[in-house]
Amino acid sequence: MKNTHIKSIGVTNMKMTNKWLFAAVLFFSTNVLAATATMQQTIELHPGWNAINVIVEPVDNTIDTIFSGVPIESVWRWIPKDIGRDFILDPAEGLLSLDGWFGFFPEPRPDAFLSNLYTITANTAYLIKLDDTVNHTITLTGTPELNKTRWRSNSFSFTGLPVDEGNEPTFGDYFSQSRAHNGQPIYKLSSAGIWELVTDPFTETAKAGEAYWIFSQGPSTFQGLLDVTLQQGEELDYRTFFTELDFSISNLSDVTNFVTIERISGNTLPMKFKNVDPESGEIAWPTLSSSKIYELQPGEDVFVTLAVDRLGFTEDRMEQIFSITNEQGVKYYLKAGGNTIQPLVLPTFKNGGTKAAALPEGNAGLWVGTAQVFKVSEAQVAGTEPLPVSEAFPLRIIMHVDATGTVRLLKNVVQMWQEGTMVPSADNPELLEVETPGHFVLLTDDSLIPNYSGVTTRTGQSAGIRYSTIAYDFVGNELDMTGELVVGNNANVSILIPSDLPTNPFYHKYHPDHNNKDEQFLNDVQEAFQITRDMQFTFSEHNPKYPEVADPPGWGIQQMGGVFTESVTGLHKNAIFLQGEFRLFRVAATTILNQ
Numbered sequence: 001m002k003n004t005h006i007k008s009i010g011v012t013n014m015k016m017t018n019k020w021l022f023a024a025v026l027f028f029s030t031n032v033l034a035a036t037a038t039m040q041q042t043i044e045l046h047p048g049w050n051a052i053n054v055i056v057e058p059v060d061n062t063i064d065t066i067f068s069g070v071p072i073e074s075v076w077r078w079i080p081k082d083i084g085r086d087f088i089l090d091p092a093e094g095l096l097s098l099d100g101w102f103g104f105f106p107e108p109r110p111d112a113f114l115s116n117l118y119t120i121t122a123n124t125a126y127l128i129k130l131d132d133t134v135n136h137t138i139t140l141t142g143t144p145e146l147n148k149t150r151w152r153s154n155s156f157s158f159t160g161l162p163v164d165e166g167n168e169p170t171f172g173d174y175f176s177q178s179r180a181h182n183g184q185p186i187y188k189l190s191s192a193g194i195w196e197l198v199t200d201p202f203t204e205t206a207k208a209g210e211a212y213w214i215f216s217q218g219p220s221t222f223q224g225l226l227d228v229t230l231q232q233g234e235e236l237d238y239r240t241f242f243t244e245l246d247f248s249i250s251n252l253s254d255v256t257n258f259v260t261i262e263r264i265s266g267n268t269l270p271m272k273f274k275n276v277d278p279e280s281g282e283i284a285w286p287t288l289s290s291s292k293i294y295e296l297q298p299g300e301d302v303f304v305t306l307a308v309d310r311l312g313f314t315e316d317r318m319e320q321i322f323s324i325t326n327e328q329g330v331k332y333y334l335k336a337g338g339n340t341i342q343p344l345v346l347p348t349f350k351n352g353g354t355k356a357a358a359l360p361e362g363n364a365g366l367w368v369g370t371a372q373v374f375k376v377s378e379a380q381v382a383g384t385e386p387l388p389v390s391e392a393f394p395l396r397i398i399m400h401v402d403a404t405g406t407v408r409l410l411k412n413v414v415q416m417w418q419e420g421t422m423v424p425s426a427d428n429p430e431l432l433e434v435e436t437p438g439h440f441v442l443l444t445d446d447s448l449i450p451n452y453s454g455v456t457t458r459t460g461q462s463a464g465i466r467y468s469t470i471a472y473d474f475v476g477n478e479l480d481m482t483g484e485l486v487v488g489n490n491a492n493v494s495i496l497i498p499s500d501l502p503t504n505p506f507y508h509k510y511h512p513d514h515n516n517k518d519e520q521f522l523n524d525v526q527e528a529f530q531i532t533r534d535m536q537f538t539f540s541e542h543n544p545k546y547p548e549v550a551d552p553p554g555w556g557i558q559q560m561g562g563v564f565t566e567s568v569t570g571l572h573k574n575a576i577f578l579q580g581e582f583r584l585f586r587v588a589a590t591t592i593l594n595q
Contacts, residue, residue: 037268037319037335041140043209045070049193050128051211053160055333056142057122063104066120070136075104076127077117078158095127123147125158125211144321144333145234151180151220156187156213162224164331165208169225172202173328177252180220187213208331225253226330236306238338241368241587243552243559244274244307247334249324251296257326261304262291269320269336270312272553274305283545285552307553308338316340341365341558341589363485363560364401364591366413366442368467369584371395371537371564377577386579396469397537397582399485400442400478403591407481409493411473414443414464415588416452418595442590444477467587472533473503478593485584487556491537497570499528505571506531531570537582538563544581559585 041056058066063075080100095101102117120126122145130136151157163169175181186198188210195213198204206212227250230236236245251257271288285307294302319337373393375386398410420438425431441452443464454462474495481493497504506528540562543551552559561583568576 036143037321037337038141038143039264039321039333041142041209043138043140045072045128045130045136045138047130047133047135049189050130051125051189052128053125053209053211054120054122054140055144055160055162055209056140057145058120058140058142061119061121061142063118063120064106066138066140067106070138071130071132072106073109073129073131075117077102077124080152125160127211143235143335146228146230146332146334147234148221148223151214151216151222153216153219156215158211158213160209160211161206162330162332163206163208164325164329167329168205168207169329170202170205171198174206174224174330175201175222177225177254178220178222180216180218180222181214184215184217186215222252224330225328226250226257226259226324226326226332227252228324228332228334236334236336238308238336240339240341241585242308242338243310243554243585244305246303246305248301248303249294249296250301251298251326253326253328254298256298257296257328259294259296259302259324259326260291261294262323262325263288264321264323269318269338270309271320271336272307272309274307283543283552306336308336309553310338310340310558311554313340341586363557363586364403364405365586365589366415366467367399367401367485367560367584368587369397369559369561369582371397371471371580371582373564373566373578373580375579377575379572379574379576382574384575384577386577392580395471397471397584398467398469399481399491399584400593401485401591402593405484405486407483407485407491408593409472409474409479409481409495410444410467410477412444412446412466412468412477413593414446414449414466415455415590416441416443416449416464417455418452440588440590441595442588442593445594448594473497473501475501485539485560487539487541487560489539491539493535495533495535497531497533499526499530504528504531529570531568533566533568535564535566538565557586559583
């Protein structure tokens with residue numbers, strides 16, 4: 001009997017075709033018209049025991065559905081709690097008596113009531129007993145998740161390995177650079193359904209889609225001769241506000257390796273990659289083709305920065321699955337996805353079809369970013385020329401531009417969702433059509449939050465997305481700016497910090513000399529100084545750091561930047577002057593505040 005293996009992998013776009021369901025999904029979801037990237041893992045089951053490693057998170061992950069029509073006797077997953085007895089050589093001796101084993105027994109078996117396992121998840125090993133005399137095939141449709149193997153110290157782990165089908169390495173080669181695993185016992189499931197020791201790891205290969213018992217001598221973080229590390233999470237999720245995301249690739253082998261990043265099933269998600277000239281340090285953003293190859297020396301790390309090009313989006317959300325492989329047979333899968341900054345207009349079916357809304361004219365919407373201050377004048381000598389600082393410091397900036405082009409400086413804003421309304425169709429009352437489309441709203445007044453729905457979930461509760469800054473404060477929620485948020489123009493603002501503003505650095509509510517009260521605490525007396533901050537943002541036509549090379553994706557439309565200057569009076573007897581650069585990203589295209 002052979003173990004299971006992956007037979008084919010592909011990408012499908014899953015879209016609902018039922019007209020009523022399509023309208024309902026568009027009504028209740030903020031991610032309308034989304035093209036979901038999925039891949040397929042085909043697994044062949046043989047009579048008796050099978051040890052498999054699932055690499056996708058199934059769209060429908062219930063065991064009953066996945067094995068519908070397949071005569072399985074049981075499905076087992078190992079979730080250990082403590083170091084103890086890990087496995088027995090013959091699974092037929094019984095797994096229920098061992099701590100950490102969870103099983104599923106299908107109806108109408110008499111032991112079905114003992115089931116305590118109900119779903120199949122990604123990057124997980126399973127034991128499956130097939131109650132038949134012929135092979136059966138199942139196909140899992142889902143998305144990959146980039147999770148690292150968690151090895152148990154001084155114990156066995158039940159796991160598969162991220163290897164490339166048809167180019168699998170031997171066990172000895174795979175673990176050759178790991179002190180914790182090299183030379184340690186590995187067990188594989190034999191054709192008779194018995195766990196057998198791999199006696200010669202340099203001649204036996206690690207099969208894709210199979211699971212093994214692998215021992216770690218002491219703690220280990222080893223992930224193979226190729227390691228991929230994300231900044232956060234299990235995928236590259238750009239959502240509506242990230243343009244660039246990084247991940248690292250490490251060559252942990254002792255030889256030079258060529259690592260290939262390949263799109264699966266075409267160029268679905270419009271993307272660019274960051275290319276840095278090694279001599280000049282100039283940065284360019286070429287379009288990411290179907291594959292990209294990196295040459296890594298032994299022990300070398302490379303940081304890959306991929307950016308979504310939302311100007312090329314054809315749907316509200318677009319996704320892509322990548323494979324990352326090296327020449328020694330290691331293979332990872334990585335999912336990427338992002339949303340447009342403006343949701344598509346929800347459809348009405350009176351005239352048929354749907355209509356996508358373009359971005360508002362100009363640069364209307366919410367812009368969030370950072371100003372980096374590189375120079376500050378010497379106030380103690382009444383200097384007016386900003387001088388370089390030892391280390392740049394950031395100021396978080398939030399601006400909003402309405403449909404008329406008016407720019408406002410914000411210090412706090414929350415993105416929420418206004419539900420739409422639906423009515424029976426005039427043509428067919430059994431069908432619903434959109435009367436008022438749902439849409440995003442931006443709130444600077446927190447008292448309005450209960451009137452809307454959230455756009456994300458936190459600890460199981462619907463919530464909005466809040467953008468805030470502590471880099472400045474002023475009276476009220478918004479502050480009008482002069483000028484325009486347009487390439488080649490300036491946007492200016494004068495921030496007044498009155499003596500009684502709680503964030504005035506001279507004001508101390510409980511200090512008798514700085515509480516703006518007289519000695520009897522009866523009358524108001526100005527004891528704290530009033531401060532004025534005059535800021536100017538000059539928007540550059542091109543990336544100010546590298547004006548002679550290609551601009552970053554979406555420059556001038558989704559991201560803008562330029563020169564930042566500021567003067568501060570009242571903080572010191574002499575004015576203080578600052579200078580630096582700033583970069584803003586448009587995270588929403590909502591043109592109205594507190595709608």
